[in-house]
Amino acid sequence: MDGRVILRLEQLFGKERVLTNQTDLMTYSYDASFATQLEPKEPEIVVIPQSTEEISACVKLANEYQVPLYPRGAGTAQTGGPVPVMGGIVMDLSRMNRILEIDHKNMQAIIEPGVVQANLNNALKEYGLFFPPDPGSAKMCTIGGMVANNSSGLRAVKYGNTRFYVLGLEVVLPTGDVIVTGGSKSKALKSVSGYDLAHLMVGSEGTLGIITKLRLKVLPLPSRRGIVLCSFSKLEQAGEAVNELFRSGILPSALEIMDQQCTKAANLMRPQLALPENEALLVIEADGSKEEVASQVKRITEVISKFTDYVKFSDEPEECQQLWQARQIVGAATGRLKPGGFRVYGGEDICVPLSRLPETLRKIHEIARSYNIVCAIYGHIGDGNLHTSPVINRRDKEEIENAKKMIEDIHRLAIEMEGTTTAEHGVGIVRAQYMEIEHGTALEVMKAIKRTLDPNNILNPGKMALPV
Template identity: 40%
Template sequence: MADIKESIYRELVSITNGHVTREPEELCCYSYDATGRFFLPHAVVFPAVSHEVAEIVKIAAKEGIPLIPRGSGSGMTGGSLPVKGGIVIATSRMNRIIEIDDETLVARVEPGVITGNFHHAVEKKGLFYPPDPASSSFCTIGGNLGECAGGPRAVKYGVTRDYVLGLEAVLPSGNIINTGVKTAKGVAGYDLTRLIVGSEGTLAIVTQATLKLLPLPEAVKTMAALFPSIHKAASAVSSIIKDAVIPRCVEFLDRSSIACVRDRFGFHVPDDIEAILIIEVDGSCGVVEEDGKNLETFCVKKGANRVITAADKAEASTLWAARKALSSALFRMAPDKINEDIVVPINRIPEMVLRIERIQKRTGLPVVSFGHAGDGNIHCNIMYDKRYKDAQNLAESAVDELFEATLELGGTITGEHGVGITKMKYLPREIRENELKIMRGIKAVFDPGNILNPGKIF
């Protein structure tokens, strides 16, 4: 596509009151995400309200210009990359928490709200928004909606889509629609809300979301169970949920993960520890105390050498800081990584761990595993140096084998990162052609001109 016409650029300036750029050095800031891939847009606009988004979309629809919605650009699969150029719609100015209603337990927010800021805002009112991706300190609600983000608490509370009651969104035609309800129940018509959530910005641009809240749990207890065997830890995960209690988090860290953040746990991790489970329970004070004791006993019974319980919020925060530092700390091992977020049924986690070990042995590349094991969601990080062609090829073959094993065990190739561009070629392995045809048909109904985030998913 040719560069944005001068007349179109002037229209964008007028619509956004000057909040638009086409300066090369500024465009670079919107050309990449966590995949490390680069695609330069032709312009970036920063609308402040929904009608500005609608006017921008109308211009793009008339001219056939690709539009790419973008939050913080923290995605792992290239969902916000302008692979065909065009206009990036950055939502950073649409960052208002419009309403937090502590009587109906509902909030209305704009897509540019930082997820962690929203957590703090609702908790000040004694309320709780469970979805908590590891990037919550900088990712946005809009990005969470686009990818249907999860996080550690999903094992008990579910993922983003479970807390979205309704949306205001702009269609690729420029029309503004409102979907869903503001009530606890509502089944009138097709569920367009759930269709848009998780569609990776390919169907509509969300400009407001109505979110369900919960009462803030009275107490939380965080503990770390240290296992001398990765297989014992993996086996303990499904047993905890089946035979003990349903915790709100069960995070899994393998030996390599531990090595990367060993100095950040706040306690000494012996060299013979091969896996750690970070487990968290919440509820009333009495229930939490009882559940914590039961889990400590249960983990020891399942082979844990030791269970360390955080004495207060500060110690719990230290544990979670170690977990959340993992993604960046992995680069101590190698300069490049491929981060995959597979999911298998929780009773197949031990088998998946064995398959991952085989992949690591075959390729000779470190494969670091951690993540939300409580719901079977394992983040497998294949570490390599892309300067060497052999390493690049081995890494890609490791991904291929990883997905093959995942599907054989009844799992899915992505639990929360989405398809984007990095998993496009693997999607037909999981979803059959008849179902893919339906999905392509839905895209065509919403976006007949294929201007909204083109080149993604299919």
């Protein structure tokens, strides 16, 4: 990198917030994705801003010297989204982590992008409020990253994804200019004034701007939750049960599936769970007032009992937590399915139509068997979102190559099933090759937007099949 750039960055941020040490740079060379574990990409320099003004000045400097700039939150991404595939500057936003205002009277919160999701919800509890999007990485991931990837999670079946809670954003554009979307002074909960620029930024994965402030809608915190756990001898029975729940007018706050490998893994990690290792396990959550939850749990149990004779349920908080354990630990537990196993994040968040879920589940297992890969499947069956969890020996080159082929087949299966290659974790570098297949000529419109806002291709270049 040009020495003049380094000198000016040190003048802008101070030497203590400019990282050039090889060890430091290495920690920014990957995220949680299999792709970057195999091929990490180091930045040339890392900067740690603490204000919008610093970010704006850095972006202008990057434009002046044509240096790639990669925004990064907590690094929990699973598609290589924040990884500097073309070197340049990584901008670590994790220190911009202040909750600026909880405006409980207007049901909104104003925060910086580095606020961790769980920390925001802990702060909101005092006001009887919560921020509904609930990814599995809630204790680590930053909300700026959640907005950049339009994250969702366990409770999306009822509450939707992150997009629905973004009221406005302060954004540094690729030119270094600063805008406020959603109304520069607005505290309204909705607006149809002008182009919806806030939601243009949602899911743009840091390619169109750097989010520096967020105005988020929050909701009343449910006073009670209830859990129903049930097991099915056949995948098709689980699918039928889900369809019957919806036909019965029941909308759970969470509706999760675990396959046989997942229940085996959970039992290996927590033998006291003693889960039946059938083809499918459903974990269903209802929320609301005490009376509402009791009524919903009863109705859910009645519907589910038509398809299975294994049902456990509770609306008592401690018992609910015990019933949730299987789903909560499964991501970590799957590594135990193979001695010395390593769970791979590759094709892990496809989404297919509800009607094709059983077929998709079976075909994923067929793909895994064809490559002799141990694979567990779990996910948000209520909206068709599946997480595949291949487990391999990271030192076995043949298994690594087979895992790559398996991931390719799973992505193509999702498209074949009239679904999408990503429902939560984004495109990044992992799904870039499928963008044209999924979007057709609409991809050209995306490229045109990118060229218009970022004429020098400074922000997060090399991602989402956008111009390089």
